[in-house]
Amino acid sequence: MEGAPERAVIFFLLLSLTVAQNITESGTDTLNVGVILHLKSLVGKMARTSILMAVEDFYAAHRSFNTKLVLHIRDSNGDDIQAASEAIDLLENYNVRAIVGPQKSSEATFVSDLGNKSQVPVISFTATNPTLSSMDVPYFLRGTLSDVAQVNTIAALIKAYGWREVVPIYEDTDYGRGIIPYLADALQEFGASMPYRSAISVSANTDQVERELYKLMTMQTRVYVVHMSANIASILFTKAKELGMMSKDYAWILTDGIS
Ligand SMILES: *[C@@H]1O[C@H](CO)[C@@H](O)[C@H](O)[C@H]1NC(C)=O
Numbered sequence: 001m002e003g004a005p006e007r008a009v010i011f012f013l014l015l016s017l018t019v020a021q022n023i024t025e026s027g028t029d030t031l032n033v034g035v036i037l038h039l040k041s042l043v044g045k046m047a048r049t050s051i052l053m054a055v056e057d058f059y060a061a062h063r064s065f066n067t068k069l070v071l072h073i074r075d076s077n078g079d080d081i082q083a084a085s086e087a088i089d090l091l092e093n094y095n096v097r098a099i100v101g102p103q104k105s106s107e108a109t110f111v112s113d114l115g116n117k118s119q120v121p122v123i124s125f126t127a128t129n130p131t132l133s134s135m136d137v138p139y140f141l142r143g144t145l146s147d148v149a150q151v152n153t154i155a156a157l158i159k160a161y162g163w164r165e166v167v168p169i170y171e172d173t174d175y176g177r178g179i180i181p182y183l184a185d186a187l188q189e190f191g192a193s194m195p196y197r198s199a200i201s202v203s204a205n206t207d208q209v210e211r212e213l214y215k216l217m218t219m220q221t222r223v224y225v226v227h228m229s230a231n232i233a234s235i236l237f238t239k240a241k242e243l244g245m246m247s248k249d250y251a252w253i254l255t256d257g258i259s
């Protein structure tokens with residue numbers, strides 16, 4: 001969904017090394033760690049496998065390591081409330097010392113608040129919404145780049161082509177909306193603007209996406225920045241191709257969530 005799952009491996013190793021090492025020194029031998037993923041999604045499946053492999057690798061490389069890392073893997077089912085309720089259960093009943101995940105930025109907003117209150121680090125390797133920040137919530141750790149990291153590059157590309165107007169097409173979620181103000185600022189720096197913003201619901205059907213694309217076709221601006229997760233993006237691009245919008249009259253720029 002958001003970000004690249006292989007980062008989980010690296011991040012999880014870091015977590016194991018720093019947190020678990022300390023527990024060993026203080027004599028405890030079990031370390032409970034919660035993992036909240038959307039297990040039916042592609043990213044969730046990949047992340048689960050990567051995390052399990054990372055733990056195996058870690059113990060293979062540190063054979064004398066006594067602390068037993070116990071993972072409690074939970075399914076958020078892609079739902080904010082479900083993610084929060086799993087986090088509460090993990091914190092209250094399993095004494096987890098860290099939570100890895102959740103996947104989506106909107107889930108991370110809830111879960112990081114819970115972690116912050118309990119002073120348990122929440123480490124998300126996929127939540128890229130820039131408004132989630134360790135400044136306000138010190139127990140939230142982002143194991144990936146914020147989407148702000150991309151906006152200057154996108155703006156530079158737009159500037160290099162001499163385009164003055166751009167229409168962002170984004171999913172109407174925390175993740176989708178998060179990048180927009182930063183993109184607007186980056187464009188403004190060289191006098192470019194967004195005459196229209198196309199927010200698409202993640203539950204939009206093919207007809208709704210088609211109507212939005214027809215609307216876009218009536219506008220003068222034909223440069224788009226697409227910022228959404230893969231499921232809705234596949235509907236968008238299939239329709240855009242059908243409507244002949246994948247031609248040289250149009251420019252499509254994708255953020256790294258899809259590309
Ligand atoms: C390890 O534990 C000590 C004492 O409980 C604490 O002061 C220190 O910050 C911990 N270090 C890490 C890396 O968590």
Ligand SMILES: *[C@@H]1O[C@H](CO)[C@@H](O)[C@H](O)[C@H]1NC(C)=O
Nearest residue numbers: 113116117119136137138139
């Ligand atoms: C997070 O926790 C810190 C320290 O425990 C606290 O100062 C801060 O206000 C909390 N942030 C939020 C958003 O609750």
